[in-house]
Amino acid sequence: MAGGVGIVLANANELPDKTPEEVLAALQNSDVDGFSGTVTQTADLGLPNSGTGSGAASLSSGEHKLGVMYSAEGNQARVSQQGDVKETSYVRDGEKLFKWDSQAGESFEYTLAGEAADTSIMPFAGWWPGAAADKAVASAKSAELSLGDPVNIAGYDAYTLIMTPTEDSTLAEKVEIAVEGESGMPIATNVYAKGGSEPVFSMAYDELNMTTPGPENFQAPEAAKAKDKGTLGVDGDEAALIGSGFTSIGTMETTEEEIKEYFVEEGLSGDAVQAWIDEAEQVEGGKILESTLVNAYLTDDGKLYVGSVTPETLVEAANGGTTP
Structure with missing residues (x-):
């Protein structure tokens, strides 16, 4: 599995033999109680340059560091990005989602319903490290599956699942997903566009702890003063x-x-x-x-x-x- 900018991947220890289909099934059925960690994410999607350096769309170019936490109990999640001039965080606590902008000193509150509440850990999907892998898995029926060399990321051995789209009209050449050997959790993803030899999108955990964070980690900054966004x-x-x-x-x-x-x-x-x-x-x-x-x-x-x-x-x- 190739590394993106700033991401170093090492060979894994021996993992049990599995077919590509078995690794995909492990990814689809991944069930993790909780975790915390830091992520390096890089992208070169050809969108306009970032202005403030922080925000969901700014992740479309350059290298970014994200801090993430997740607890299945109560459906809680937190992801934060430190930009050049501000920090932006999203905090999910059950059916509530808070966005915090340190530069503006503002907090916004959303109520989640329907698909946003049921099918996504973080409704602003581009912010969540597993979002690209989730999208690829949802498209698995229109891809050829294969396995690359196993890797070790943040101390966890992982299979490398390679998904190659079969449709000619897509812009995606292939997607590589590092699937953690025991939990099935995606811990790195590379996305390649047609005609390119390097990933146009890449994410990998630098640090990962599979211990569930306590509820105190999902308190939204300035939640009491948050503006209701519906x-x-x-x-x-x-x-x-x-x-x-x-x-x-x-x-x-x-x-x-x-x-x-x-x-x-x-x-x-x-x-x-x-x-x-x-x-x-x-x-x-x-x-x-x-x-x-x-x-x-x-x-x-x-x-x-x-x-x-x-x-x-x-x-x-x-x-x-x-x-x-």
Whole structure:
């Protein structure tokens, strides 16, 4: 398993022989009571440069250090990113989610419902170290499986599961997941884009402790003063999905201004985001916002189509076609 920038992976001790399908099953059925650790995450997704250095969208470029904690009891999780000028943290406590921005000195509270409450440890999925592995596993039926050399990460031996998409229209070349030998937990992930020899996204634990953190670790900063941001995951509040696997496409209604506001709020430079939008390729019926691993098609009537697929596939889906 190749290492991303700043990530050093060593050979593992001998692990019991398993088939790729058995390793995938262990990953799918992973059941961990709790853990804490630090993660190095690197990315080069071709999105605009980060402005503040902290925020979900800022993770799309450069190297970042994350601190994470999880407790299955009470469904509690915490992830924090230290940027150049501020720290941003998300804290989940059951059906409540808090976001803390140290620079602004603000805390926001969300109530989780539906899919956001049931299927994700951290609803802002890009923040959670296992999110990329979870997405790949959900696409396993449209991939060929194989095993790479075993590795040792943060003191834990792991199998290297390699998933190679079978659909030609996806931008993903392959995904490598280090699956911890006993628990089945993903402890490192590399994602490769077509045409590249290095991962465009990489995460690995630098330190990992499988002991469940105490409840005092999931107290949100300034929770009593948090601004209520409403409910996440209510019916009609989520993007619809076209297709499945690596070529699935999410759709939602939005505008250029709302796209810019989201990226700026989550850590990117406003000028850089505006330039990215202004330089987008104009096609019939809208424009294409491109990156290394994900493309988006914003129609003139305010519909956004997003997926790890070619621009042509997005336009076809918008015109009533289906993904492969």
